[in-house]
Amino acid sequence: MAGVITPTAAYARDVSVTWWYTASSILFLHAFAAVTWTIGVFAEGTPTVLVLNLLGVAGSLASAVLLLVRYRREPLDDADVIARRPVWPLVVSGIVAAAAMGLSTGSLLLGVGFAAQTLCLVRWRAGVRVRLAVLSIVVIVAVWLIEVTRLQPQGYAQVFALPFFVALLPPLTATSLWWWDIVRELDRARxxxxxxxxxxxxxxxxxxxxxxxxxxxxxxxxxxxxxxxxxxxxxxxxxxxxxxxxxxxxxxxxxxxxxxxxxRGVPLPDELANAADLLRAAGLTVDLIVDVSADRAPADVLGPVVRESTTNVLKHGGGVSASLSLVRQDGAWVLVVENDSRAATVPVSDGAGLSGIAERVGALGGVMDATRLDDRFRLTVRVPEEVAA
Structure with a gap:
């Protein structure tokens, strides 16, 4: 029914909101500390120092954004994700930007704090982030003490304000991402x-x-x-x-x-997930994209299409990869099943399976399109959104 949010869709939305809250909080604290410290450079620094500081702030913030984007996309249980994926260019860029900020302000603490936060934005193997956060706290405290000894007594006040905030960035970042991992693990378990x-x-x-x-x-x-x-x-x-x-x-x-x-009472997202699992069990690499509100899609119509399409991929595909997607687009639910095929010379036929899908969808005002693009076969089914789920 239109306008009804199912518990599954509501939970998926809450998980997404949790991520955006976590990421925006980390970036806000990052930007606040960097910009606040930059204000002092505007007041006292030379143009060269100012440019160096601005480049450092921009580079550090950009690295943090890109690392967070990667963090959300990376799998939770891939122990070799750091070794296989080129994350280090972003880490090095963030550390270089942090060093530029430290040089432009004359504060070793600033550079070390932002460099440590950059390292905390990486998805490490189990247990590494905790040790890294503890180590960063020890190093930051040591650097803090070094900077305090260089100040006159009247400068003690300024070293216990903003520097204290910068010192908290790495542990706060590590804790926030650890909490997000727990939420994501619970969602995966659900x-x-x-x-x-x-x-x-x-x-x-x-x-x-x-x-x-x-x-x-x-x-x-x-x-x-x-x-x-x-x-x-x-x-x-x-x-x-x-x-x-x-x-x-x-x-x-x-x-x-x-x-x-x-x-037919099985939810459509579960139908798609089961189809993806079945194809993976057959040795195919499967990409699955499901709209967060897919529970409202007409399962009575699209469920049989998913099952028939999966059977066709297993029976006639013979390839190594497939993709399934269900999205809401322009007032309609669009289901796309695509797979590669070694039998590229086999024409797209009007067999009983495809004909049955076309008749079932056409009776509800929908359309079906089956096309072959080089060595890939794509089945697209579009059903009006107002069709009852």
Whole structure:
């Protein structure tokens, strides 16, 4: 239903809000400390020193932004992420910018504090960030004491104000990102629990379907066998058994429809996640993009499309990668399933699967487009947003 926010969508929104709050807080503290210290350079520094300081502030802030962007995108459980991904250019840029800020202000504490914060913005292996934060506090305190000894007693006040704030940047950054990792881990656990619940429900439905069809098929077989034996001796009784078999067929069909209705109750995001897991289990590299409000998409329409498309990828693809995406665009839900294929010469056919998808979508005012681009096959399904979920 339009305008209704499901618990899953609300939780995903809350997780996103938590990230933006965390990142904006880190950047605000970073910018506040840098700009506040720069004010003193404007008042007392030469043009050369001022330019050096501004370059340092801009470079440090840009490095922090880019490191935070990378931090959110990196996986939680990849132990070799630092070794494999070129994060060090950003780290080096941030440290160089921090050094420029320290040189322009004549404060070793400023340079060390911002350099330590840059290191805290990296996704380290488990336990490294805590040790790094503790080490940075020790180093900053030592540098702080060195700067205090260079000041006259009347300068003590200024070294316990803004420098204290700068000294807190690394531990505050490490703590904030540690908290974000906990929130993200909880969100991942929630998603995994949802997929597991959906898988368990499917197994239960499969068992129910097996029992239902097995029972009815056995009854139908017995009724038809009895009708065959009675055909010559008592045609009327044989016809009665045939009619009973027909009733059993109707019962089986009705029971199957009821089970299918329960199966369609699986949320569409879980359908997509299960499809991605199935393709990954088959050895494909899968990219999955799901709109945060995908729970409001019509699962009765798009769910069968997802299952049919996944089957086609496994049966006819033969490639190594695939992508699934469901987004809301221009008043419609757009589902795109794309995969590479070694069988690039096979034409796009109007088989029963694609024809069934086209008919199902077209009946609701939607459209389906199946195209081949070089060695990639893309299926795009667009359904009006007002279609009931």
């Amino acid at each position: 998603r995994a629990e949802g997929r597991l619940a959906a898988a368990q429900e499917r197994l239960r439905l499969a068992g129910d379907l097996h029992d239902l069809q097995g029972h009815h098929l056995q009854v139908i077989a017995l009724q038809l066998e009895l009708a065959e034996k009675m055909m010559t001796r008592d045609p009327e009784a044989a016809a009665q058994q045939v009619r009973a078999a027909r009733v059993s067929v109707d019962d089986a069909r009705r029971g199957t429809r009821d089970l299918a209705a329960r199966f």
